[in-house]
Amino acid sequence: MHIPVLLDETITALLPQPGGVYIDGTVGAGGHAEAILRASAPNGRLVGFDQDQQALAISAGRLATFGDRVTLYHANFDQLEQVAKQINIPPVDGILLDLGVSSMQLDQPERGFSFREDAPLDMRMNPAQGQSAADLVNHLPQDELANLIYQYGEERLSRRIARAIVQARPIERTQALAEVITKATPGQGRKQKIHPATRTFQALRIAVNDELGALERVLPQALRLLKPGGRLAIITFHSLEDRIVKQFFRREAQDCICPPEQLICTCGHQAVIDLINKRPITATATEIDVNPRARSAKLRVVELKRV
Incomplete structure (x- = not known):
């Protein structure tokens, strides 16, 4: 059975609210998506993406009870902005990306x-x-x-x-x-x-x-899709992913990105996000005992600055 990683921590970070609009860019078996929909009841909406057709079929069954509150798309998360424009998704309250291979995929030997x-x-x-x-x-x-x-x-x-x-x-x-x-x-x-x-x-x-390329492409898209005060939560599982996320968040959370030896700022860069957690959130020992895959998981969360 697929067990969502850092589930409670993710819901606490995203703060789902009734009437909110959320994107799960890696819907997988639907564990995180289900929790977001329950927390945003009775009328919160979720748009889910996954490039794995088998995963989408499983999540569609799991989330069927939520009716038209959920919409699923067979697409890589680096197509978030493209699909959002096609279907007129309004600026969203929260986005989740749970990166890497899922335990469900690992448990299907034929996938290799x-x-x-x-x-x-x-x-x-x-x-x-x-x-x-x-x-x-x-x-x-x-x-x-x-x-x-x-x-x-x-x-x-x-x-x-x-x-x-x-x-x-x-x-x-x-x-x-x-x-x-x-x-x-x-x-x-x-x-x-x-x-x-x-x-x-x-x-x-x-x-x-092309996991790292897709991650680099989706990060700026995700910020453009958030409404002011909206949150982006990303779960990584190895240092390569985490480094990309950490460096992007750090850059977008500061005003000047000129080289440190340059005394006068000429870049004109302005911070667009606030770091919700300066250090990544990791799994508790209890969760790791139940779900060993959680051992390497790191959750980073940012909020788009309010106007």
Whole structure:
């Protein structure tokens, strides 16, 4: 069963109100969306997005009881502004983005996100679009593959792993790839807390779905869609995502972004948001016991400045 991460903290941060309009950019199985709709009863509205058609089908069933208070779209969250204009969504009271792969996707072996069970090496959140992980693994030049694994997986053994992958091509299945990576990892590395293939699988998933690019594109869109006093809440699961969110929020929360050595401001930049939490909100020990995925979750929240 899918358990929404940081659920109480997210609802507290977004402050859903009756009559409010909210966007869930990663509706998934609908856990956060359901809580937002309940908290904004009787007439709060929610627009949900997900690029995973299977997830949308599940959330549609879960949220059916809310009737026309909820509208779902099969789209990546980097299309928020485009869809909002098409359907005339007014400035919204709150936006939620719950990033990364969901436990529901990890629990579907045929999607190829995990090496726990053998499956085709796919990893596409929208299986109808783009290259699969197998395409990247089998066709990228060795140097490009190494750079991808290092950049998106922060894997220090990226060159060794890329060389082993190229030598073992073609690789079409998850456990075959995990075995190649494990064999390429020195004995000391195999004793780490995480599986030797974890970082490489993360890197491939991020690349296949352009996760960081989509995040960078959606952040300014989200601020433009908020009404004054509206809130944006983002849950991240690894340092690459969190760094992008933290730096964007920090930049948009300050007036001057000139280099520190420049004594006179010439940028003209003005703060447009207030940081609701200067440090990220993390899961309690109790939540982590129930849902281990919450261990790495970080919630950052900002509010669009009031006029």
